[in-house]
Amino acid sequence: MLGFGVVGAATYRILDQHRDELEARAGARIQVTRIAVQDPSKRRDVEVAAGIMTGDASEVVEDPSIQIVVEAIGGVDPARDLISRAIAGGKHVVTANKELLSTVGAAIFQAAGEAGVDVLFEAAVGGGIPIIRPLRESLAGDRVHRVMGIVNGTTNFILTRMSETGGSFEEALAEADRLGYTEADPSADVDGHDAAAKLSILATLAFGSTVVASDIPREGITRVTAADISAAHELGYEVKLLAVAESEGGRIAARVHPAMLPKTHPLAAVRDVFNAIFVEGENVGELMFLGRGAGGAPTASAVASDVVEIARNIVSGGRSPLSAGYARVAAIRPPDEAPVRYYLVLSVADQPGVLATVAGVFAHQGISISSVRQEGPGDQATLVLITHAAGEGRHQATFSELESLDVVKEIASKMRVEGTSEA
């Protein structure tokens, strides 16, 4: 094992306490013989066998008696180098490292293919939720068109609290903080970086070609207001941070942003720190996988299942199916072309003809309006619109044009709408 933080320690505990069952399932002995950590002398909550801690990771990745390396360090470096050396030495690898896979996954899997070893990563997305293996194997008989996920527990907790209490983003973030759901720097969560890394992995598996995290446009939840959520409720929607990837004509569009979802959509009912991944396949239709997307024990349960699979492969001489998506670079659809719907609140002048002027702008950009409600009167006059599906770029052009109108004071709020039958 490399690393002995929350996930590493929980993995050790499972491999130790459930050893008889795991060995029976694997048909092989499974023993943790070496654990590399920065400071082997540090006191830890989980007791390990005497003498197996080391401060030198080379003693793991270069020990010829070790067959499986569990990487539980996280981050790109030094994990990349250690995993590469383990693979070069013919070791199989289990990792939960989403940062690594979403940036240099292709290189890792190429090396694994050449060395003839398995690299499994069930825990990299959705913690203990079985989503990697289903995408890789269970849907091998189908074509996936779309993956839409709530893949960050912290932001889902924050949005759930805002929805249930009517409070602000800042209040909900403070509560998440008190409960220990946030990192020291919350930006990886609230700005959508974590969700984009996970989406990169999901999209790569679902569509069979590599989508790297830097290909994914990203918008976080810091600008979601209590007013947005209350407006969503009035319309029968919930607000969720969604990671969406679609395949259309051989090109892939992926994006992370807050969106309104109809309350009847299965993702709308995913509360608190739960994660869920919604998959649409040509034949299978709609599927959803829900569970605890983080935490030591759930994540470690996925790591342990990967260890069992590899141990079984070692005994049988088999190999797990390659994660073939990493062998091919995805054709990315320009974000501007992705069809989206928008909810929009405009503060407008309270005078005749405003609606006609505004509607004219949408018509000019070729966007149909699904519904419009005019509120007023006086200085507070507003238009609340929902558009039909049209390109992201056309929507952005429409917003610019609207902002240049004298009769539009400001775009008071805007948010994408997902999970309706048309988009």
Added chain:
Amino acid sequence: MLGFGVVGAATYRILDQHRDELEARAGARIQVTRIAVQDPSKRRDVEVAAGIMTGDASEVVEDPSIQIVVEAIGGVDPARDLISRAIAGGKHVVTANKELLSTVGAAIFQAAGEAGVDVLFEAAVGGGIPIIRPLRESLAGDRVHRVMGIVNGTTNFILTRMSETGGSFEEALAEADRLGYTEADPSADVDGHDAAAKLSILATLAFGSTVVASDIPREGITRVTAADISAAHELGYEVKLLAVAESEGGRIAARVHPAMLPKTHPLAAVRDVFNAIFVEGENVGELMFLGRGAGGAPTASAVASDVVEIARNIVSGGRSPLSAGYARVAAIRPPDEAPVRYYLVLSVADQPGVLATVAGVFAHQGISISSVRQEGPGDQATLVLITHAAGEGRHQATFSELESLDVVKEIASKMRVEGTSEA
């Protein structure tokens, strides 16, 4: 292929239309060379290659050039004999046959183990929902404590309609019938037989020992009334037909019955013909798998993924993990011992001391009351109670004792309560 009904034809269509992709994933050619049906001359909607239809199933199960048999006939006979002959001839088998597996699964898997062939059945439970492979592999690193599923789409549609319209069971059944969601004889669905067969398979995989359908006490939804559902709503619950299996101290309890579930429970939001399986594991916590539990295309998508897995195994010389649960007979916990909670409506005499008398009966049986509401007055006086978790047997004894009281006119309604933290 054996059989060419809805699932068989949809499987053929996928194997034919997606052939290039499936062969790329399998690393092998996949070709349907023979399809056995009762009447080969019958006109069919799906066109098949000339000359491959036969009226003689022996031409499938005894053809030495055939490596994989897809059984899509359903029912125990003649599927049992045909599959046994295929296995004896060294052929791998893919089946969606829940009746077969839930009755003689152990014999099938013993034969498969001896012959060294794979028998895969992802489509047997939940149609296209990947649940078999996750239970068999993804949770191999964990201990499952409980499986709770909505595994019958027809009854879930009926209960959803009753919940959303306030109508009766008969009205909702008639609507399900109009929409083609019912069988000619609806009893397999509404009496819970179908759910019990699927639960047998889920429990066997989750707990690693064989639970046959006849071990599973079963109660259908025909006696669920509009009043039950409206009472559930008042309490913040939905009514669902649940298939529940639990492991406790090495013994397994399984049962199928309608139950009230809190609206915040993920299963409560599963609507219409959707199926969902909720799994609780020691480390992974709570997981849910949702999707379309029936229909040709979703089911066929799961069959096709099994075909790809076997083809890959044939190429690599590997084998899929055995469905080990079928090698061991489960210790069944007597249904009377299973801890349950009940919602109960009693019509009572409107006189002082009734609550004390009724409460005394519960106390006598060692059952705590979680909440009680007294309604009245006059001839319509009722007590609405919810119990804390206690044995099914003690509850039944309590019901008998209550019915023998002069002050209790009748038990107007009773239903189990699931998905709360205590049970």
